[in-house]
Amino acid sequence: MPLASLKEVLGQALRRGYGVPSLLAGNLEMVIGQVMAAEEKASPLILAYNRGVTPKIPMELGIPLIVNAATRAGVPVVTILDHGQNLEEVVKAIHLGTSSVMFDGSNLSFEENVRQTREIVRVAHSVGVSVEAELGSVGSPEAASVESNAERSFTDPDAAAEFVERTGVDALAVSFGNVHGLYRGEPCLDLERVRRIHALVDVPLVMHGASGLDEGAYAGIVGSGISKVCYYTAMGMGACRDLRELMADGGQNVTVYHHIISWALDYFYAETKRLLDLLGCSGMAR
Ligand SMILES: [Zn+2]
Numbered sequence: 001m002p003l004a005s006l007k008e009v010l011g012q013a014l015r016r017g018y019g020v021p022s023l024l025a026g027n028l029e030m031v032i033g034q035v036m037a038a039e040e041k042a043s044p045l046i047l048a049y050n051r052g053v054t055p056k057i058p059m060e061l062g063i064p065l066i067v068n069a070a071t072r073a074g075v076p077v078v079t080i081l082d083h084g085q086n087l088e089e090v091v092k093a094i095h096l097g098t099s100s101v102m103f104d105g106s107n108l109s110f111e112e113n114v115r116q117t118r119e120i121v122r123v124a125h126s127v128g129v130s131v132e133a134e135l136g137s138v139g140s141p142e143a144a145s146v147e148s149n150a151e152r153s154f155t156d157p158d159a160a161a162e163f164v165e166r167t168g169v170d171a172l173a174v175s176f177g178n179v180h181g182l183y184r185g186e187p188c189l190d191l192e193r194v195r196r197i198h199a200l201v202d203v204p205l206v207m208h209g210a211s212g213l214d215e216g217a218y219a220g221i222v223g224s225g226i227s228k229v230c231y232y233t234a235m236g237m238g239a240c241r242d243l244r245e246l247m248a249d250g251g252q253n254v255t256v257y258h259h260i261i262s263w264a265l266d267y268f269y270a271e272t273k274r275l276l277d278l279l280g281c282s283g284m285a286r
Contacts, residue, residue, distance in 0.1 A: 003077070038075050134174075139153060173208055
């Protein structure tokens, strides 16, 4: 299939009320397992390249890998540069063939975030590439443990409406108690805030930091207006936990490295299928 567009895939998710997972696709077995799962479940999917998480995998290899896998898939698959830091990085990712980019200006002032995001939207849209931006700051577990700090970084609904209007972004990542990595203690998500933003903003909303929640939480998150769910840490940690179990008998069945590759592919396939069901995404590419 041709590379899918973030704007179109999330537009449909928003209209029909389901979430699409954005999965970190750091290596070949992750990518193959994830795409096979989406095909099996007849689901759209987003594959993400994140230089911060896999700094030893150069963008020149990481982006063409996911673009190639996406165009070979039998279901709509979007590729995205996750947490792009500046225009140069975004242009490089576009040149390598991605269909969408995320620009993370969340650590900038509101006006500077608007200015830089606008410029990136202008460049990306001129070649048909969709743009996700972030307003408010999705923290780390450390930041979230200090409640007052976390609340200061939550996305303000009125500011979100102004930001989308002035920048022309195709999707907006919002902060409402969500954190990257694992949650410390009980997650406290302000879904009422998401509903208020959703009512004021006409582009799909994005949740970063969706790992480690109860299975029942995802329906409520999607129901409050989130269309794209970025998910990695729980999957990455689950893979390590299961691998430790597999090796517990002294690794009788894992004697050469390609046994691990094959096992990992099966793991990412199974976990992605589970997540597609949780987000209500299964069957939506039929
Ligand atoms: Zn993120």
